[in-house]
Amino acid sequence: MTAPTTTAPILRVDGDRLWRSLMELAEIGAYDDERTGLRGVNRLALTDADAAGRRLVIGWMREAGLTVRVDRMGNIYGRREGADPDARPVLTGSHIDSVATAGAFDGCLGVLGGIEVVRTLNDLGITTRRPLEVAVFTEEEGTRFGTDMLGSAVAAGRITLGRAHALTDRDGVALGAELTRTGFDGTACERLDPPHAYVECHIEQGPVLARAGVDIGVVTGVQGISWQEITLHGRAAHAGTTPTELRADAGLAAARIVTHLRAMVESGAYGELRATVGHMAVHPGLTNIVPARAELTVDLRNPDDAAMARAEEDLLSHVRALEGEQPGLTASVRRMARTAAVPFDEEVQKAVARAADDHGLAHVSLLSGAGHDAQEIAALCPTAMVFVRGEYDGISHNPREYSNPEACAHGVDVLATTLLRLAEPVPGAATDAVPRS
Structure with missing residues (x-):
């Protein structure tokens, strides 16, 4: 026009x-x-x-x-x-x-x-x-x-x-x-x-x-937007009697995702990436129980669609790697929304x-x-x-x-x-x- x-x-x-x-x-x-x-x-x-x-x-x-x-x-x-x-x-x-x-x-x-x-x-x-x-x-x-x-x-x-x-x-x-x-x-x-x-x-x-x-x-x-919902399934256990090496701690895995996202942003490898975990919850949410489940959302923003795709792949690879670090820990990832730049x-x-x-x-x-x-x-x-x-x-x-x-x-x-x-x-x-x- x-x-x-x-x-x-x-x-x-x-x-x-x-x-x-x-x-x-x-x-x-x-x-x-x-x-x-x-x-x-x-x-x-x-x-x-x-x-x-x-x-x-x-x-x-x-x-x-x-x-x-x-x-x-x-x-x-x-x-x-x-x-x-x-x-x-x-x-x-x-x-x-x-x-x-x-x-x-x-x-x-x-x-x-x-x-x-x-x-x-x-x-x-x-x-x-x-x-x-x-x-x-x-x-x-x-x-x-x-x-x-x-x-x-x-x-x-x-x-x-x-x-x-x-x-x-x-x-x-x-x-x-x-x-x-x-x-x-x-x-x-x-x-x-x-x-x-x-x-x-x-x-x-x-x-x-x-x-x-x-x-x-x-x-x-408008830059591209990717929303993911990640659910981590671990195993509830007594906080005092369960040795660290025997735990499947869903809360720990969730925290590792948060810090990994920040490292991705700061690396500069994904252009002008922004990453936010806006919702996170652990279950059963009790002081003396190792979390059996954790749920979190990830909001990724990027004006470069190719860089966004690489960031999504990195996040998924990190989640899969976490599954291998704690015996009994499993994860599911659901895409909530994805829009291109x-x-x-x-x-x-x-x-x-x-x-x-x-x-x-x-x-x-x-x-x-x-x-x-x-x-x-x-x-x-x-x-x-x-x-x-x-x-x-x-x-x-x-x-x-x-x-x-x-x-x-x-x-x-x-x-x-x-x-x-x-x-x-x-x-x-x-x-x-x-x-x-």
Whole structure:
């Protein structure tokens, strides 16, 4: 596609209205975090809190005049019609599900920013040639059902609906059953027809923008992600009477995996590898018993797919070697998720950069270290992202996550201008910029 020219209009959204929406949604699933003393958000996918948040967002979509549909994966789409009903829509959005210790902005800024763009177009009476759609994708975090970007992956066809519905949480509850229970088992087809373009606004979740002293990130792509679940089976034994050489200690093996992953990262042999063990549990979990079983998850990130594959092979080889070091120790490895590195469309990146320039906002290009729905939708259409600067080195997945009102408004200004240009304002329609309130 060809990037829009800079002769198209500049849009400024109502930053105060956007902020009020963010803060109201943050009250759903809110909790008081004892570690930070701050108000956090716990809105895991398809819990009652997530369902309440979804209903609030749907209400805002309808108030903005959007026609809402829910697909069989629970993905929500709000559509603003264009002058050409046959034109492919310009899509924006993100997610509102969270991790258990979240802030108010991750995913939510993209969804509520999209709705704010529609409100601004309505306020100005602007008609676009192409329809504009705002999406809320199901289970982006992957925290509950073990596969991240799940709703968008189904929409893009990488994961089948049946496989997604069969996924279970740690309590054995199936995603399909939770869609039914919460009332989000929609009837629309889960496969998304290719849009004209997709642009997602998101907090950076990192320190690059703040340290560079710039407002906007033009995202060049997303690095590869690999999630593994490792279960180690040892043998329970008395902590005082069992000689060390006779033990099959699953907890020791788990610790060896953690230290090996750190050594892999520090070796430099796998490029810009990052490795995290985010969950680890030993059983029976008693002070005086050698652990009989250990479970841990491994999160690998790498912008180089070949280096990622080598890291995965190294990890598996290490696990197999551990089996031979302790008689009676066995291990199983299950891949939870795997996505390749995804480059974003250069022309859409240019459109974002031009919008930032036209708003007088400094910007840099950067690769995303986190996964986003945009990487899935990139399989369907030209795609890019707008990153918004965060405070406190961009900390995220934490109640300290914070992007100030001005930063959020700047990001959504760039989103609004980019979307309008991609959707092509109808000649003669009102296109003056909305002054910042």
